Amino acid sequence: PDRAPRMEKHRSNTELFILHVIYDVLSKKTIDKVLRLIRKLHWDDPEVVQILHKVFIKPWKLKYSSIGLLAMLTYDLQRYHPSFSVGVVDRVIEDIRRELEYNNYSRNQRRVASMKFLGELYIYRLISSTVIFDTLWMLVTFGHPDGRPLPNQITPLDMPDDFFRVRLTCVLLDTCAMCFDRGSQKKKLDSFLTFFQLYVLCKEPTPMDVEFMLTDSLEALRPKTVFYKTFEEAAAAVDEMISSALGTVEDPEGDGGDSDEESAV
Amino acid sequence: RPQQSSSHAPRLKTVVRRLPPNLPEEIFWQSVQPWVTNDTSSWRVYYPGKLKSRPHKENIPSRAYILFKDEDHLALFSKGFDGHVFRDKQGRESQAIVEFATNQKVPPEKGKADPR
Numbered sequence: 091p092d093r094a095p096r097m098e099k100h101r102s103n104t105e106l107f108i109l110h111v112i113y114d115v116l117s118k119k120t121i122d123k124v125l126r127l128i129r130k131l132h133w134d135d136p137e138v139v140q141i142l143h144k145v146f147i148k149p150w151k152l153k154y155s156s157i158g159l160l161a162m163l164t165y166d167l168q169r170y171h172p173s174f175s176v177g178v179v180d181r182v183i184e185d186i187r188r189e190l191e192y193n194n195y196s197r198n199q200r201r202v203a204s205m206k207f208l209g210e211l212y213i214y215r216l217i218s219s220t221v222i223f224d225t226l227w228m229l230v231t232f233g234h235p236d237g238r239p240l241p242n243q244i245t246p247l248d249m250p251d252d253f254f255r256v257r258l259t260c261v262l263l264d265t266c267a268m269c270f271d272r273g274s275q276k277k278k279l280d281s282f283l284t285f286f287q288l289y290v291l292c293k294e295p296t297p298m299d300v301e302f303m304l305t306d307s308l309e310a311l312r313p314k315t316v317f318y319k320t321f322e323e324a325a326a327a328v329d330e331m332i333s334s335a336l337g338t339v340e341d342p343e344g345d346g347g348d349s350d351e352e353s354a355v
Numbered sequence: 356r357p358q359q360s361s362s363h364a365p366r367l368k369t370v371v372r373r374l375p376p377n378l379p380e381e382i383f384w385q386s387v388q389p390w391v392t393n394d395t396s397s398w399r400v401y402y403p404g405k406l407k408s409r410p411h412k413e414n415i416p417s418r419a420y421i422l423f424k425d426e427d428h429l430a431l432f433s434k435g436f437d438g439h440v441f442r443d444k445q446g447r448e449s450q451a452i453v454e455f456a457t458n459q460k461v462p463p464e465k466g467k468a469d470p471r
Contacts, residue, residue: 129469170469172462177400183457184372184418192413217458224457 104131105141112145112160113152121159125166133171146178147185150203157203161210168216179216182208186225190232190255193247198254205258209265219275222266226282229259230289239292241321250293253300259286260307267311281331283312288324367423368456369432374417375441375449376404383419386439390432391421398422398461416449422461 101109108131116124132138146164149157168175182204189201208225211217231237233247241250248255270279290296290304308315318324374383380401384391391399404417423429437453 133469173400176458176460176462177402179458179460180370180418180420180456181402184370187457188416194413217460220459221457 104138108138108141108145116152116156116159116163118159121162125163128163128167129170133174139171139174143174143177143181147181148200149182149207150200152203154203154206157206158210158213161207161214161216164211165214165216175216179211182211183221183225187228190228190247193252193254195254201254201258202261205261206265209262212266212269219270219278222262223278223282226259226262226286229255229262230282230286239289241292243292253293253296256290256293256296256300256304260303263307263311279311281335283308283315284324284327284331287318288321288328291318291321291324364459365426366455366459367426367429368459368461369421369423369429370454370456371419371421371436372416372452372454373449374404374419374451375443375447376406376414376416377443378403378417378441378449383417386441387419387421387432387436390428390435394424395428395432396421396423398464420456420461 108128111124111127128142131142145151146160149160152160164175164178185204186201186208189197189204208217209222212219212222230239233245234240234243235245239245239248244250267279270276296304305317308317318327371387380403383401384399399419399421401419402417404415407414421432423432433453436451439451441449441451
């Protein structure tokens with residue numbers, strides 16, 4: 091072939107060591123040891139910090155079940171290297187947003203991993219519940235005119251037969267929504283779940299795998315949920331939700347009602 | 356629950372997205388100098404993006420985060436800089452956007468040294 095042979099990436103010993111520790115050594119049993127090893131690295135060398143940053147923002151390179159451990163490490167490192175942890179969190183949030191703007195299906199697997207990581211970061215208190223709710227609402231409104239999905243409305247970034255955002259939403263709900271079980275957070279989650287059903291009903295009839303995923307996620311959170319059968323039913327529920335929220339808040343909400351905390355306990 | 360105050364406190368951490376992937380950090384800070392100084396902001400960080408060599412790969416834009424000292428300075432910055440167009444030598448354009456950062460956390464000024 092006329093193509094030159096592929097050049098192998100050159101990695102320094104430090105980089106190889108970091109990759110080995112995170113990809114091969116990290117497990118529930120070894121996490122304390124891994125943390126100690128990472129803490130011992132030369133954090134005053136920007137190159138080392140850069141390598142670590144790169145590894146931490148790519149949760150899809152780990153086993154799916156280890157993503158929580160990566161979040162735990164991010165949490166533990168926050169104590170000594172707060173800029174590092176904030177940087178990781180900001181990048182993960184940015185990636186989720188950027189991938190929504192591109193919606194390139196070849197990166198779906200990565201996007202699932204990033205979403206899982208975001209949920210785990212909440213579990214370890216690296217982000218506030220506001221970040222989770224903002225992300226949830228973004229998933230069901232982004233790219234839709236006025237933030238209102240409608241049946242048969244063609245949105246290039248989120249076509250009626252594209253169920254990927256449903257999957258992302260379920261991943262985030264499954265990872266951390268069980269924490270929103272009381273007070274204002276519970277109410278916020280209820281509002282979101284109502285809107286989420288409307289979102290799904292705007293799509294084409296759900297394939298069976300999506301249907302199962304959806305039922306599993308929702309039933310785990312709200313066992314007594316009665317699912318809306320039609321778009322009209324869900325739309326009526328959303329309208330009622332919005333008007334009752336408007337009745338109690340002075341300023342009308344902008345993009346979806348995640349800002350109301352007025353009747354909080 | 357500790358997080359609840361965050362939704363009421365004024366949001367002061369700002370993100371500037373979609374900066375050119377190859378924009379050097381110094382040039383960026385120069386371009387925002389009219390709004391971003393030590394007097395108006397207390398914390399800043401810049402993440403350079405990546406210009407992909409292979410054509411079918413998407414570039415990663417650069418990003419910056421700025422913590423303003425008050426909402427007025429943030430508003431002035433957003434008004435003055437949101438939509439700013441950068442043009443590089445090849446004529447590629449990037450239009451910057453200014454938004455509230457989703458994650459409002461910033462690192463404390465003094466970190467603890469790690470005793471390791």
